[in-house]
Amino acid sequence: MDKPTHINCLRFLVTEDHDFQRATMIRMLEGLGAQTVYAAADGRAALGILQDPSRPVDIIISDIEMPSMDGMEFVRHLAETGSRISIILVSALEPALLDSVATMSEVYGINLLGVVEKPLTPAKLLPLLGSYMPPAEPRPGNRTSGLTFTPDDVVQGMQNNEFEPFFQPKIDLATGQIKGAEALARWRHAKLGIVTPYAFIKPLEDNGLINELTWIILEKAAVLCQNWRATGVDATVSVNLSAKSLGDVTIADRATQIVCDQGVKPSHFVLEVTESAAATQDGNALETLARLRMKGFGLSIDDYGTGYSSMQQLSRIAFTELKIDQSFVIDAAKHESSRVILESSLEMARKLHITSVAEGIETEADFELLRQLRCDLAQGYFIARPMERTDYLKWARDYRAHETVAKV
Ligand code: C2E
Ligand code: CA
Ligand code: CA
Numbered sequence: 077m078d079k080p081t082h083i084n085c086l087r088f089l090v091t092e093d094h095d096f097q098r099a100t101m102i103r104m105l106e107g108l109g110a111q112t113v114y115a116a117a118d119g120r121a122a123l124g125i126l127q128d129p130s131r132p133v134d135i136i137i138s139d140i141e142m143p144s145m146d147g148m149e150f151v152r153h154l155a156e157t158g159s160r161i162s163i164i165l166v167s168a169l170e171p172a173l174l175d176s177v178a179t180m181s182e183v184y185g186i187n188l189l190g191v192v193e194k195p196l197t198p199a200k201l202l203p204l205l206g207s208y209m210p211p212a213e214p215r216p217g218n219r220t221s222g223l224t225f226t227p228d229d230v231v232q233g234m235q236n237n238e239f240e241p242f243f244q245p246k247i248d249l250a251t252g253q254i255k256g257a258e259a260l261a262r263w264r265h266a267k268l269g270i271v272t273p274y275a276f277i278k279p280l281e282d283n284g285l286i287n288e289l290t291w292i293i294l295e296k297a298a299v300l301c302q303n304w305r306a307t308g309v310d311a312t313v314s315v316n317l318s319a320k321s322l323g324d325v326t327i328a329d330r331a332t333q334i335v336c337d338q339g340v341k342p343s344h345f346v347l348e349v350t351e352s353a354a355a356t357q358d359g360n361a362l363e364t365l366a367r368l369r370m371k372g373f374g375l376s377i378d379d380y381g382t383g384y385s386s387m388q389q390l391s392r393i394a395f396t397e398l399k400i401d402q403s404f405v406i407d408a409a410k411h412e413s414s415r416v417i418l419e420s421s422l423e424m425a426r427k428l429h430i431t432s433v434a435e436g437i438e439t440e441a442d443f444e445l446l447r448q449l450r451c452d453l454a455q456g457y458f459i460a461r462p463m464e465r466t467d468y469l470k471w472a473r474d475y476r477a478h479e480t481v482a483k484v
Pocket of ligand 1: 244259260261272273274277286289290293316317318348378379402435436437438455456457458462
């Protein structure tokens, strides 16, 4: 087996209470070319090493069952320090329990390379080391995390026409065809570059201004949709609708007007509402959803699996699409627990006779799994990231050209 060339540059910390196993792991790493390997007999000793600036560590390989501080407590303390070090957990626990430890680590925000069953072998270790990436530096053009804006800032940006949708394709898993694209709001900020939605959706929602953004995104999405249609492309555009908008019974008419003004029809659009909004008991919201559907808009249940709704609640509204939340899709091929949720969500979509979409497909393994589970549509970085309009159109043209070549 080839050794990744970078192993000799990486600094390891092995945390294992069992002397013989610890020595074996250290020997294995050294055999693979590692030059720097620190060792600790439990989580507490490991934290001591990590606090020592003279002993920097890139990857921790830790046992889960250890006396005094076990691997789970160790992960929690690591998360509390905001550490971005990568970690590989090793254990003799049963696979289902390893899955829940992996989920816990991810929820804690730990950079987990993987969880492996004992004994650790080079064959298990090397693919995980191959997936190691140094902690990312914040990118200057995309400095959006932690940013908050006042509603006035955002309104000013909207008046300056600085908001636009980026587009991310949705692909038919059975045929590979492009079936549509989701429009995702972006702020082309004069000083900060491209700002992503988490920084501006909430101030708009909290101040009753979110509809203004919806209209901008819908109108620009309608322009793109009209361009597609003019060239014979039969695909839909999905637009996100805030839960806060649903109480306004006038929005269905306004949305219809906006798309018709661009020469396209409501049936060329899918409006996405989160599962928690979809399970609403509010009369106005139910009226809005029914009217949108009556006008011909497709309706999607977004982030499905996070809102604890019942099939009975969801079947009251004529939804056309079920969009499974990315938390169940990312790495599903590695987690039995995610697969169970995927299977039951897909079964529910089939029972309701609605289209199923998996978002957050980042790897070929997850793409293949969703195809085998007969999910209808796929969306995610594995296919393409959200792109500005011109890049999207170019991407779609190239994709279709390859598709045609592949079929000939
Ligand atoms: P969402 O509707 O769940 O959109 C999917 C998010 O997942 C997008 O983030 C998208 O860029 C990201 N994503 C797509 N593929 C992958 C993948 O393979 N892996 C991972 N990790 N992420 C992936 P984005 O664009 O930052 O949008 C975040 C949220 O902001 C959206 O979540 C949606 O709730 C909201 N949003 C976006 N545009 C609008 C809008 O026009 N109106 C409203 N009300 N909300 C919007
Ligand atoms: Ca969405
Ligand atoms: Ca989602």
